[in-house]
Amino acid sequence: MFHAHSMTGHAGWDVTLEYIKNYTTWIGMKNDVNNFIKSCTFFRNYREDKGNFQSYTAELKGPFSKIVIDLIGPLRKSENGFRYIIVATDYTTRWTEARPLQTKRKEEIVCFIFENIFLRHGPPRKLISDQGTEFLNDLVKSLCNKMKTEHSSVSACSPNVMEQ
Template sequence: WILHVDGSSNTKGSGVGIILEGPNDMMLELAIKFDFQATNNQAEYEALLVGLRLAKDVGVKKLRCCSDSKLITEQVGGSYQTKEPQLQRYNLMVSHLTSSFDHFQIEHISRAQNVRADLLSKLASTKRPGQHKTIIQETISTPNYDSVAVLANNPSQPSWISSTWQYLTDDQVEYVMNEIHRGICGMHSRARSMAARVIRVGYYWPTMRSDWKAYVQKCKACQEFGNLHQLPATTLHSMQSAWPFEWWGMDILGPFPIARGQLKFLIVGIDYFTKWIEAEPSAKITAVNVQRFTWKKIICRYGLPQAITTDNGKQFVDKKF
């Protein structure tokens, strides 16, 4: 299998173009627009990640990836060192995905050899909000004024759109929805993700998005255990401290990219009155490390606080702490 990827970033937006070519002239094309600002290098990495996930979902075992970004191909190949923290995280995700293939190779090609993926990425980056996402491609062999032109409203003559209307029946729709949402490989994803997965495996029906939305709303497991806000809206209350270093808030951030000494977490404390921040990197987030941070960074410097607010994590509810 051959994967062509390209990312585009301009003043109108950012997007990626992906082309996956397989045996028997099989070709999958994707044009995806970002709803967030991205640099050129970030867009190139996003294109590579989307392409790798697509190849993994299709079941590809041997993959050759082509990109016109010299930086990305050399960083993924190991010839260039990745110094920027954001690109380091991208590089780590790419390494994790490529490990699922039996054979993976990435090579740099010229922009002239990557024209199709480049056009798809520019098409996605210039898409306006609210526009339809369907792209119909067809070759017209004769001018429309020619007498032998095919009319779309002629039922006796085959049309280029005939194969598009091979929808699933109602029973088949129900089976596909159950299998993808809560089958052996189901993850109880949301409606938009489910619709994308249906299209990816080759199924389609006209009311697909609205059906998925209604299906997810009726799923008992999604309503009981989904990440939804069940509490009613209430008025926000400000947290006020009477004097400096009386009331602290503490939390643990991470994991971040691994630094020297295997440091990848950050223990943070902030005073509610002065907004003063105390922070300390840590390799492990244990109750002992949190206790040592509290004693060394807060109590020994500013005295015993009257209150410490936490999220009741295991490290903060430990008896020793």
């Protein structure tokens, strides 16, 4: 986990050892870490000619740099007239923001994105939604353009959105 974690990439022997030392230690730890790194398929395939390990680190993306947004509903109307729930989830931390909506009009959608995402967490680099007209419209496009947020859409039946 410390060597090939999605947030650290394939760190080398020394970096992996330091990560582990922050949490635990054991007799023979240096040797165990060294053997594990040597057995890594990634490192065997991408080793430099000199035999040194070529370090690879994934680009770190901070919290709220990529947001996935969707609607739940229509639901049975609540006492206050709500029929939908809009949900936005941060790709990195899985933090979720949600709000009930009476309709799925673009004005309500943009209000949620602006207040619950942009104002609270800053504009993300990327916003991912399905292809519903509540997300693919002039207001959402304008907001994303002004805030320098890339908006992309995926099929509503795409189960792996959080893995993009």
